[in-house]
Amino acid sequence: MRAVWSGSITFGLVNVPVKAYSATKRHDVALHQVHDADGGRIRYQRRCEVCGKKVDYEHIDKAYEDGEQTVVLTDEDFDSLPAAQNDEIEVVQFVPSDQIDPITLGKSYFLEPQSKSPKSYLLLRQALQDTERTAVVTFALRQKTRLGVLRVQDAVLVLQDIRWADEVREVDFPATRSRAKIGTKEKKLAAALVDQFASDFTPEEFEDSYQVELRQLIDAKLDQGEALDTEATFGESPKDSDGEGEGEGEGEGEGEDAEVIDLMQALKASLDKKRGGRKTPARGSSSGTGSTAGAKTSGSKKTTPQKSGTQKTGSKKTASKKSTPKTSTSKTSTPKKTGTRRKSA
Template identity: 85%
Template sequence: MRAVWSGSITFGLVNVPVKAYSATKGHDVALHQVHDADGGRIRYQRRCEVCGKKVDYEHIDKAYEDGEQTVVLTDEDFESLPEAQNDEIEVVQFVPSDQIDPITLGKSYFLEPQGKSPKSYLLLRQALEDTDRTAVVTFSLRQKTRLGVLRVQDRILVLQSMRWADELREVDFPAARSRAKIGAKEKKLAAALVDQFASDFTPEEFVDTYQVELRQLIDAKLEQGEALDTEATFGERGDASDGGDTGEDAEVIDLMQALKSSLDKKRGGRRTAAKGAGSTSGSKTSRSKTSGSKTSRSKASGTKKTGAKKSDSSGEKPAKSAKSGAASGEKSGSRRRKSA
């Protein structure tokens, strides 16, 4: 990675030398524009309206126009601003982390400790972790003064830019202030649906499907050329709209039906998964039962064989042995009664 900024964090009299690196990167497929008639590359040229000449970027300045006059600002003018020379990330507040509205957050930067000893870096990191607070900071980057926050992620200090208060729009949507009644059944179904989807966030499981399909389309066109059949590549897309009634009553009915259908779909997926796991264990159990029945049959057959051998050696049939045993039992019982 290439550092985009170097300077130091200051809080009080403590100075923490750091380098900043972009924490994110794009993954979109790189595309350029071409002429649809002949495929020629479209290039943008910077031309002066006065002389009509093509102008290189190094000869372009910025300007401000107030409607009557135009003020030209050169690179030297921007560099002369006092804040442009600021190479410090100044901590101005330590605030509770839950007071930072996510809508204000922008681009993130990893901060690498510099200098001979990272002790001050480690101290600031430990202070943020122990107090469970976020540091609000100001810093300059690319000729702009910026508001930001410092937080800890995986033992690294992260600088995240913020929007200024006057950059946030104020909105008031009438529909959001609606007093439409939400029934108890709807609340219950919605809560059940939330419970069905409840899990820990695993960002690795999510994929930018559009970029995957775009890459698939490009690869198919590289292989097949303009004769590509997109329906054969992606399949036909069905129409999601199914008509139906419109209006407030229809919306309520559709909402209830949508909640129920969503729950049924989610539960059905879980049943299928559980059934698949159960069938595997069930087959093992059935096999063990089968083997057990074979063992019991073998034991039974072994007993029969042993009994047959015993009856053969005594020369008597099993039925007679049972009768003689019963008779002897009756005789012994009569003897006991007499003695009593």
């Protein structure tokens, strides 16, 4: 890994020299744009609207326009700002960890101790663990002053920037202020459903199915030289993958009572499905798919298309995921097909 920042953490008179490394990376397949007629690469050129010449990046400055005048800001202008020269992560508060709103959290960085003796690094780490608090810090990175938090992950200090208070929007959706009453039965069924799905979070068990399918498509194109049968690759036609079906949207406009009935049916169907397990795959196929909630519940039953046997790459798991929208609105399904549904978390 390459360090993106170096400086020190300061809390009181304690100084902790560190280097920061990006804690995350993207796993998306890298794509670029081409001309559909001949496959030629599409590239964007930066041209000046005054002289019409192509401009290299090193000759580009930033500017602010107030509607009448434009102020040009050079790299030297940005570097002259006092905050840009700050190479310290200053601890300003130690707060209860549950007071940090997850919606404000941004990019994470691993912090590596840089001093010959890591004692101050270990001291700060131990203090955060013992007090069960999170350190609120201020720091500068890439010409921006940032607010952040310091926390411990395994044996490493992690710096995570957070949004300023005025960057989080305030919302007031009318539907959230509805006076609709939730009955005791609905509450009990919902609680039972939550209990059925309760488990420890295991992120390694999940995968980005879109990227898996995209890689599968690319590999098929490479193997077949552009003569690609999409249906043979994914087990279905792309036109069927939009998730639309004849059962979707039923019951709309029938009033609140219809929504409550569909919600009850969806909860009951979900519980029946979880309790039935593999031995009774047909129990989860009751009605209740008319509303959005019902459609979502029935969508959890995944069937393996018969066409998946013709896949070139042999990935049944990917084909099964791709076929989810097609089967989510189906009114009926045979026990044989639903028996292949994905194991729940």
